[in-house]
Amino acid sequence: MKLVIVGGVAGGMSAAARARRLDESAQIIVLDKGKHVSFANCGLPYFIGDEITDPGALLVQTPQSLKAALNLDVRPEHEVVGLDAAAHTVTVKSAQGTHRESYDALILAPGANAVIPPLPGIGSARVRTLRTVDDAVALKDMADGAKDAVVLGAGFIGLEAAEALEKRGLNVTVVELAPQILPPLDAPMANLVQAELERLGISVRVGVGATEVIPGDERDVVVLADGTRIPADLIVISVGVRPATAVFEAAGIACDRGAILTDDHGRTNLPDVWAVGDATAAKDPVTGAVRPVALAGPANRAGRLVADDLFGLEGARPIPTPLGTAIVRAGNLTAAMVGANRRSLEQAGIDFDTIDLHPNQHAGYFPGASQIHLTVHFRANDGTILGAQAVGADGVDKRIDVLATAIRAKMAVGDLIDLDLCYSPPYGNAKDPVNLAGMFGQNVLDSTTALWHPADLDRVTQTSLILDTRSAGEFAGGHVAGALNIPHTQLRDRIDEVTAAAAGRPVRVLCASGMRSYIAHRVLQQAGFDSATLSGGMLALRAHLGDRGDSVIVKG
Structure with a gap:
């Protein structure tokens, strides 16, 4: 042979x-x-x-x-x-x-091979891709003494290159033609990562592409479609392969x-x-x-x-179709994903539900606890898990790896409740975030939870009463205009206020992360209201709104 x-x-x-x-x-x-x-x-x-x-x-x-x-x-x-x-x-x-x-x-x-966009000036010596060891050595040499870098493309390689150049002290601008960075992520998750990049000092431009590279004797200029001109000592092309x-x-x-x-x-x-x-x-x-x-x-x-x-090995196993499990670091955050995102599910015409939750990666009373922002998509009729994404400072990889295994095993979201996962205060919770996702998803499937989503906000503000169940202090710090504030601990004694304010309209409940609004939703649902709770709460809403947040969320 x-x-x-x-x-x-x-x-x-x-x-x-x-x-x-x-x-x-x-x-x-x-x-x-x-x-x-x-x-x-x-x-x-x-x-x-x-x-x-x-x-x-x-x-x-x-x-x-x-x-x-x-x-x-x-x-x-x-x-x-x-x-x-x-x-x-x-x-x-x-x-x-x-x-x-x-x-x-x-x-x-x-x-x-790296895709090279057919732009005027793209052949400049300051333009590089990042596919080989020689590419990396050349980029590192170019970065020494450089001041400004432009990264065209905000996929995995683009963000990793941007972070690496920022670590070397360069002023970095990331340019992405799509309306968000990291297109495999749902937009709210991508917005969280973008905010972290901006915290690092990386400038991020989305929804606009480059039209030209103007080579210069000492540095180049990248021209964007909106006319912006960005000086660059080096340019990294990462628009795909x-x-x-x-x-x-x-x-x-x-x-x-x-x-x-x-x-x-x-x-x-x-x-x-x-x-x-x-x-x-x-x-x-x-x-x-x-x-x-x-x-x-x-x-x-x-x-x-x-x-x-x-070689004819008896029982040779077929190649499984890849789930696209992927992970990327951005500053102090990690973003990971597996399976289908919202956009691909909608394009495929699949009827699905989505849950958003924000549990701590380990016991909240143990030092170093931080939130994981977790999204899970599942088939509406039987709960089969279709995709998941997570963003957080710690514990993201563990949860997405578990969910990738669950998708490969064709598990339903309710099956996550029964997974026997590691628990000790430094490592997890008695109800792991994956278990919580299972409980949340099963509640949706058996109709003990009705959800509304951040993308529904414009419609909800026109047709429903928004009930904010956070504390008065949280409410004053930022809320949806027109919302009624009744802390969830007071709701049972103030049902009449909800009845009067709703005036026959549906009631759409929210809180910070979804837990308090879920409790309030169950009270209202059993009291006969047409009620639903905001999946992921204000955290998910702010992530969804991104730059629009300041115009939608009011204070006072």
């Missing part, structure tokens, strides 16, 4: 290592166009920010170490420029020239918008050719949408499974 693998980073190298463990006699050749293989591309921003100081630490393996440990023939700076599936050969270009390499089996793991598949699509590999189509075991439409990683299309297990998922974890795991299938 002669196995040729195109691409030597996540999926490709995982497949190569597994292939060797399955067959000691196979000839395994790994071809990669870059200088380095098996490098920690997810660690590049942390090298720029000096949290990782040695660039050598980013090289997880080298051709020499892979030869010694696994007897792999790893060839960096060997670019595959052609594929002849009928002849079972690939055409390879290197410093030594161009040659053909035959194969018995071929795994395509070419990854993805595109599967690096043009060569293979031209050779007959079936693709969808450039992403290679495969079956459940990574097989392509051509015989003896498999594909894995960022260059492949994946079907969203929640919405059914087909798109590439450029994440290291799924690529590494899929590489192993492709090798199992290729």
